[in-house]
Amino acid sequence: SRDAGSERDAAPVVGFSQIGAESEWRTANTASIKSSLAEAGIQLRFSDAQQKQENQIKALRSFIAQRVDVISFSPVVESGWETVLREAKAANIPVILTDRAVDVSDDSLYVTLIGSDFVEEGRKAGRWLLQDTPAGSGEVRIVELQGTVGSAPAIDRMEGFHEVIDKDPRFKVVRSQSGDFTRAKGKEVMEAFLKAEGSKIDVLFAHNDDMAIGAIQAIEEAGLKPGKDIRIVSIDGVRGAFKAMEAGKLNATIECNPLIGDQLADAVKAVLEKRPLPKRILVEEGVFTQDQAAAALPGRKY
Amino acid sequence: MASGDADIVLQARGLCKSFAGIAALEDVDLILRAGEVHALMGQNGAGKSTLIKLLTGVMRPDSGEMWVGGQAVSPSSPAQAQHLGISTVYQEVNLCPNLSVAENIVGGRYPRRRWTGAIDWNAVNAHARDVLAGLHLDIDPKRPLSDFPVAVQQMVAIARALSVSAKLLILDEPTSSLDEREVQELFAVIRRLREQGMAILFVTHFLDQMYAVSDRVTVLRNGRRVGEYSATALPHGPLVAAMVGREIAVGGRDAVQPAAVGEGATVLEAHALERRGQIAPTDLSLRAGEVLGLGGLLGSGRTELVRLMFGLDRADAGTLRIRQRDVTLKSPADAIAQGLALCPEERKTEGIVADLSVRENIALALQAKLGLRRFLGRSEQEALARRYVQLLEIKTASIETPLALLSGGNQQKVVLARWLATEPAVLILDEPTRGIDVAAKQEIMGHILRLARKGMAVLFISAEMDELVRISDRIAVMRDRRKVGELTGGCGEAAVYDLIAGADA
């Protein structure tokens, strides 16, 4: 086996385990990581887990067997990492998390977490809705398109959103159903909502842009005007969402920034140089509305 | 119990069974006694197998009663029947092709190792070898059953039934795929068991076999019991009359007259055809208008040879000429396009499509010959099916009945009809009359001869030597996977046997 110490100066090796390639967001995330690490002169061992935690654990074990210098990964879920992270620690390989936290008893099992906060995204969507709704308006009937049942973003975004709107009795989520984060399902479920509720829907909250884009089509086919008859807020901030906002069909999108490559590269360098790092590195994210869309669109990378 | 007779092993009274309103058995009585071989006779579809299925718990009777050893019983599964001491060989080989021969014999009653309780495979194989040896069958019991042709499978099924120490042994047409010598082995065993006091129920279509071992006969006709007779007191004529319901002449050598053959053109010519491990280089030629018989013992390679000629297997060497042109047959479809037809030996695996109706089964080969686009259409298929159902006297509720529901002999007739319907130039028949009753067999033989006289070339394989000798214009004899000689028609059975035994002579 090779001598990790002597090669460290030449080209440090990072093993990165990605969740998968389930959405454009994820693809942009992967691309950002790949290009930033390459620019920084870091060698990348990339592994795709196809949405399965066990695959991620297998990948981490292989990284340990290969004696990479740093391990980084976006955990599929929070729990279940204790054992393999201990193995990494025993092998003296530092771990950097991206995207979301892990639930471990011992904080020292990872160095830092770079990423967004799904609960906060849900809250932002809720706050936007509060702001956008004129004071003194009557009941606001909301339908919600959830992400894949049981998935972390779905659970957290729902939690954050409800945390905000539940405080105001005017807001009522009348229907909530999973659209699996896809356009096709988003459209199909929205069709069913429209049939069931008629024109009594005021707001649509979608856990991601893709479902919102699908739902917009369903709303148009039902003869209603998306963005006007039904206000729509969703999360992610992909290009398609900006286009929809430009056309006035989507009201707001909460950015969830996948471009964390540079921050990851910096963190890797810091770890290798044994510089201290904060336990949490936040990613810059904003809320975009229709009036900002046209200006922001050309600059969007994903 | 109805009768005080102590040696009655099984008694059945008033058994009735109907399928979808059509009676297969009506009010049938049967008495089987220890130390007696009881034959069950009847035409195809008379209800023999159905009766056996009722006795062995495969099906429940609609009405009627049964006693075993004086106890009223109504077995609801074969396992229960086995518990009652009834051991059965069903008409179709009902074993598991994927399991080894030994396991098929022992299956369900495995010897165990003392400590672990695990199956003792050495004991299993040894036991199987013993049972097989009792039938003078020397095969490796560890090989899967599917490695062996039906004849051997049939012997294995018999071996399984014999390996149980039962009170009653039921054999449904055990001899239909066996040749003379195997039959003799079986009869020797049957006689031994009779001496030991076992009751035996035996179904066959061969009258001489019936006379050879049976003490009593029950005759069924159209699902009704015609009567029970003592075998010695019932000569040929009355027996057939009881089965068929009218007088017919059977077995006379002049029943079918092989007319003198003209010199027809050679239609099929095999030259040094060879497949390693199966067929040594063999020549064979076949002329239009003749019936060429192919004689030999089980495993002499007859089936393998015709498979090569029909494109079912590829030859390693040698040539095949059809109508003076060299051909390479890649599949049966090619052979059929050349005007060949092969009625295969193994009805269950290569013949019937059980889920399809009688009509579709009959039309299948002709349709394959015509191709996808020239579709026969429902009415044409119906006409075809009707014609052959009538011609071969196939007993079926309707031509739309799934073939699975027909009796064994009638299934065989359907497969035969399928090939007759293609009106081929060369018709190869591998054991075509297996399981077909006496009366029908004569009709079929006559029909085949008539076809030959009209110019068809027929290659005929049969385990029944007298039938072979009677119908063939020429007989080619095979031994040890090669042709050892040819004889002309009417040469007599002895001559064929001499040739078969040639090496020893």
Add this chain to the structure above:
Amino acid sequence: MTEIYSPAAVVPRFRRFVAHPLFWPLLTLILLVLGNGLVNPAFLSLHWRDGHLYGNLVDIANRAAPLILVSLGVTLVIAVRGLDISVGAVLAIAATVAAWMIGGETDATRFPMAVAITAALIAAALCGLWNGLLVVKLGMQPIVATLILMVAGRGVAQLLADGQILTVYYKPYAYFGNGFLFGLPFSLYVIAALCLLLWLALGRTALGLFIRAIGGNPVAARVAGVPARWITVGLYVFSAFCAGMAGILVSSNVSSADANNAGQLLELDAILAVTLGGTALSGGRFSLAGSVIGALIIQTLTSTIYSIGVPPQVNLVVKAALVFIVMLLQSGEFRSHVRRLLRRNEAGEGSA
């Protein structure tokens, strides 16, 4: 009991009707729809809007269209003792090819739409050819042969799309999945055309007979001269072709091709539809009409779940319960078991 009170002439006809293999699937579908209507009368309402029919039933038919297409193909593969679990991946490939070839950010197309669609269908058919050859030439087990494409196919689709969801802005493309012709969704005409084609192919040629013979006993069919290998390959091609058409419908419906998610788990739904329709997975016995009904049952189930508004975490349990009920209803053994129980109860009450 019916036998006693109904007029003698009606009984056999009723019996024959009940005995028809499609009776129970059809009854299930009708009960499902009616049940929905009871809970929510609006479910059954159909009205005319912007020159076409509008309502849940139209949605169900339209939504079920891709599943119906795929189920038809899979039915025939299963009928010859095969299995095709690559349909979802093939659907994704076809959708991606079509979307990529039309492509672009604007209304202009990269290739003419007809070319794009033809290419997508050809790509799908080639996938089927690949499956068929693996099964027939190499004798691989159908499930592994198609597993290979199931795994790799989606990768190929993502490779073509570079991991992006390809959005199609070219308006006419949206017609296939969204358009209406004479008031009914266009996709229904696609289904109708395919059914007609199949009806002709199976009823007017010997194909139906051959397929059932191959499924019933492949060896016997081969001995009888049926070109079993070619037909089998052909059916894999057909199945993939159907998946390709479904891909076009799906991608057209949302005006985009999502290589990763399009047709996800479709193979399971398709096989479920096929089985609910009465086709035996062991081959031989198959019913195309049954598969259509099966697909409609599945889509109605899905719509039911949406329209009765169960929380999403209960979805699967509800679906499971409904599938169990549907299955048991269709099982003759179960029905006679229930009948026996009822009769015993009646007898018990009588004696008491």
Add this chain to the structure above:
Amino acid sequence: MTGTARTGNSASPASSRRLDPRHLPLLVTLALFLAMAVTGGLLYPGFLTPQVFLNLLIDNAFLCVAAVGATFVILTGGIDLSVGAVIAFTTVLLAMLVQGSGWHPLAAIPVVLALGCAFGAAMGLLIQRYRLQPFVVTLAGMFLARGAATLLSVDSIGIDHPFYTTMSYVRIPLGFGGLSIGAVLALLVVAAGIWIAHATRFGRTVYAIGGSETSARLMGLPVDSTLVGVYALSGFCSALAGVIYTFYMLSGYSQHALGLELDAIAAVVIGGTVLAGGTGYVAGTLIGVLILGLIQTMIVFDGTLSSWWTRIAIGLLLFVFCVLQRLFDLRRRRIER
């Protein structure tokens, strides 16, 4: 008399003792596995280390256990699609019992095992009693089990009971590396599976049913109870796999083991078992699992593949493997005939 034709055909005892020709496909599969491993070793440094191969077992222990259960089902000609869902349900229930209700794991584990077994038996009963197709029944079972898991909890629940943490970290030392408890359990299950398949009446009835259900019935074998038993066994194996999964993950989550049933079936089939039933070996299933694991390991070691190339590469490796397997098999058959 008829000896000429017969004795020529019986295999000579010497050769049959040396190698049963029916084991040949298994050996070919094993040889291909080794060839593939060597190829990996040549391509990637650090690949041919003992721990990498032990990891194959550690990381796929649950798959292995579930696949052994699936092998029996497939041998009867059935299929069990509920495997992954039962695993997920087991993990969630275990986590809730241990974490939420404070049960000791040793009390909770028998409960979930019994539940898994009962669930399988219930499906088996439906299949056997009402002649329902296994595919639909177990698919509905899959919906039900996963739905029940989601109902119990949508969140992923971590388990930090000391018993669990030790089960998770302990490595049985083998000199050249260590095996986890789960891996050892998996090997035991494989051994038990081989024994059941080969040396018990239940196992042999399974093969007989796969060969021909009607024949098995006519032979008087206990077909009905065996059919139910086979699904119960598969349910038990799935639940046990779920237990091993919790050792492995220290968490219970309704989305665990998504699509694992297909991996299990693939492992069984690659291991040489025929989906139509009747032929195959439990040992082959172990090799099948290892092959799937090896393919994944090779891809991680490569480390340059993007997500979609990963899929394509898995497909290609699967393809190469299956083609070689088939070609060897076809050759063997030709030689044997």
